Amino acid sequence: MINLFEVKETNEMITKENLDVRTITLGISLMDCIDSNLDKVNRKIYDKITTMARNLVATGEEIEAEYGVPIVNKRISVTPIALVGGSACKTPEDFVTIAETLDRAAKEVGVNFLGGYSALVSKGMTKADELLIRSIPQAMARTERVCSSINLGSTKTGINMDAVKLMGEIIKATAEATRENSCMGCAKLVVFCNAPDDNPFMAGAFHGVTEADAIINVGVSGPGVVKCALEKVRGADFEVLCETIKKTAFKITRVGQLVAQEASRRMGVPFGIIDLSLAPTPAIGDSVAEILEEIGLESAGAPGTTAALAMLNDQVKKGGVMASSYVGGLSGAFIPVSEDQGMIDAVNEGALTLEKLEAMTCVCSVGLDMIAIPGDTKASTISGIIADEMAIGMVNQKTTAVRLIPVIGKGVGDTVEFGGLLGYAPVMPVNGFSCEAFVNRKGRIPAPIHSFKN
Amino acid sequence: MKKTIITVVGKDTVGIIAKVCNYLADNQVNIEDISQTIVQGYFNMIIVADISESPKSNAEMAKELEKVGEEIGVVIRCQHEDIFNMMHRI
Numbered sequence: 001m002i003n004l005f006e007v008k009e010t011n012e013m014i015t016k017e018n019l020d021v022r023t024i025t026l027g028i029s030l031m032d033c034i035d036s037n038l039d040k041v042n043r044k045i046y047d048k049i050t051t052m053a054r055n056l057v058a059t060g061e062e063i064e065a066e067y068g069v070p071i072v073n074k075r076i077s078v079t080p081i082a083l084v085g086g087s088a089c090k091t092p093e094d095f096v097t098i099a100e101t102l103d104r105a106a107k108e109v110g111v112n113f114l115g116g117y118s119a120l121v122s123k124g125m126t127k128a129d130e131l132l133i134r135s136i137p138q139a140m141a142r143t144e145r146v147c148s149s150i151n152l153g154s155t156k157t158g159i160n161m162d163a164v165k166l167m168g169e170i171i172k173a174t175a176e177a178t179r180e181n182s183c184m185g186c187a188k189l190v191v192f193c194n195a196p197d198d199n200p201f202m203a204g205a206f207h208g209v210t211e212a213d214a215i216i217n218v219g220v221s222g223p224g225v226v227k228c229a230l231e232k233v234r235g236a237d238f239e240v241l242c243e244t245i246k247k248t249a250f251k252i253t254r255v256g257q258l259v260a261q262e263a264s265r266r267m268g269v270p271f272g273i274i275d276l277s278l279a280p281t282p283a284i285g286d287s288v289a290e291i292l293e294e295i296g297l298e299s300a301g302a303p304g305t306t307a308a309l310a311m312l313n314d315q316v317k318k319g320g321v322m323a324s325s326y327v328g329g330l331s332g333a334f335i336p337v338s339e340d341q342g343m344i345d346a347v348n349e350g351a352l353t354l355e356k357l358e359a360m361t362c363v364c365s366v367g368l369d370m371i372a373i374p375g376d377t378k379a380s381t382i383s384g385i386i387a388d389e390m391a392i393g394m395v396n397q398k399t400t401a402v403r404l405i406p407v408i409g410k411g412v413g414d415t416v417e418f419g420g421l422l423g424y425a426p427v428m429p430v431n432g433f434s435c436e437a438f439v440n441r442k443g444r445i446p447a448p449i450h451s452f453k454n
Numbered sequence: 455m456k457k458t459i460i461t462v463v464g465k466d467t468v469g470i471i472a473k474v475c476n477y478l479a480d481n482q483v484n485i486e487d488i489s490q491t492i493v494q495g496y497f498n499m500i501i502v503a504d505i506s507e508s509p510k511s512n513a514e515m516a517k518e519l520e521k522v523g524e525e526i527g528v529v530i531r532c533q534h535e536d537i538f539n540m541m542h543r544i
Binding site for chain 2: 001002004006007008009010011015062065066067068069251254255257258
């Protein structure tokens with residue numbers, strides 16, 4: 001029988017330490033919506049999403065009420081749209097109509113984000129891939145809830161440098177197209193190396209082609225819970241520290257597993273994976289940076305940060321893996337700047353730089369995330385930053401991502417406000433030396449030697 | 455039958471147990487176990503209940519009990535036992 005102490009512990013995690021399930025994401029395959037007629041594609045997509053996801057939000061709310069654990073987001077991911085729209089779309093404008101359809105469907109079923117306005121171009125771009133990529137600025141400007149992601153490289157294929165160059169330009173154009181709205185388009189646009197097919201987190205969620213017709217993926221959270229657990233073992237050695245993180249991660253993940261099973265059962269959709277990520281929010285006490293401080297750093301970004309983060313990330317996985325039958329997605333500590341008050345403070349104090357963040361991404365998921373940079377940063381420089389991050393993912397056989405926001409009209413020292421879970425970000429300085437000649441080379445970077453395992 | 459765990463936390467005052475138990479009785483909820491303590495003037499109670507005979511769902515009851523709690527100035531949570539079982543039992 002459950003005892004008083006255990007009940008109190010769980011409820012304190014929920015009420016005081018920001019334990020929540022960050023997202024239930026329903027993956028929906030749109031492969032059966034492919035048609036050569038654009039109107040038909042749009043109609044089929046709208047009908048399929050609004051039918052499959054009809055009960056998603058209500059089911060989430062029901063589970064939330066029954067178990068007393070907040071489920072912050074209910075979201076949808078779909079098959080990469082470059083594949084779905086490829087046969088019907090002849091211009092970028094055609095693709096934008098699909099983005100608008102996705103937005104309408106998302107609003108109809110009440111989800112706050114829908115991911116999958118995506119193209120997978122790690123080796124090469126088809127005509128459709130390129131049209132979709134070129135449509136992103138307008139698609140992001142004309143929709144509210146649609147998220148876009150592009151896979152630019154992988155350990156198996158190398159890095160598509162033509163696409164990296166193009167994405168530098170597209171990110172700038174997206175910022176321009178949404179400049180009246182804090183360049184918000186870039187907060188909904190992410191590029192990947194080794195993008196997972198079953199990631200439930202935005203902006204990078206899409207329903208991979210390896211997936212079933214529909215699937216439930218769940219992302220857990222709980223940086224605040226880990227931090228509070230570590231406060232109780234302040235000054236203890238690494239063994240105790242690691243044990244504490246593992247046990248806490250186990251408990252957090254079990255809640256995710258329960259919610260995933262229930263959502264799957266109630267909706268009649270198979271359960272896919274739990275994503276074991278420590279996902280911070282701008283709320284005080286829900287910060288990965290604060291965990292690093294609790295581990296013993298004056299501020300995130302101080303020497304020792306990469307080691308502390310590597311350890312944290314590893315222990316979260318070790319604890320979480322046993323708590324769930326299927327683990328997937330990104331699974332690691334997220335280190336977004338704008339969504340984590342501790343990170344924002346570290347940047348403002350001068351403790352955390354873009355280069356240190358890049359080093360941190362070598363040991364945790366996911367990448368340079370929600371970082372505001374000066375609006376006059378050159379497109380080629382953005383491509384250079386992307387190429388560096390893709391290289392880290394490619395060589396280390398891990399997922400890396402870049403979500404940069406060049407804030408048009410703002411420079412270092414300014415702040416940009418996104419609102420809600422996306423938070424706010426100080427504009428960070430970028431290395432001003434040029435990489436134009438490097439980025440302008442054509443072709444791709446070959447796959448690394450250790451990818452040849454056959 | 456799965457159990458429901460009802461927790462009541464707040465400043466101690468007259469009639470907390472009466473109010474909660476009346477609500478449960480009115481809704482055909484059978485109480486199987488109660489434990490209650492006062493820690494530094496704060497009232498802590500956990501009820502293990504069987505709601506299988508109740509016409510109301512766990513989720514509905516959670517919302518109504520929250521309101522009951524607001525009336526008497528305590529926080530009442532009503533949760534399916536599985537959230538605790540999952541977290542604390544392997």
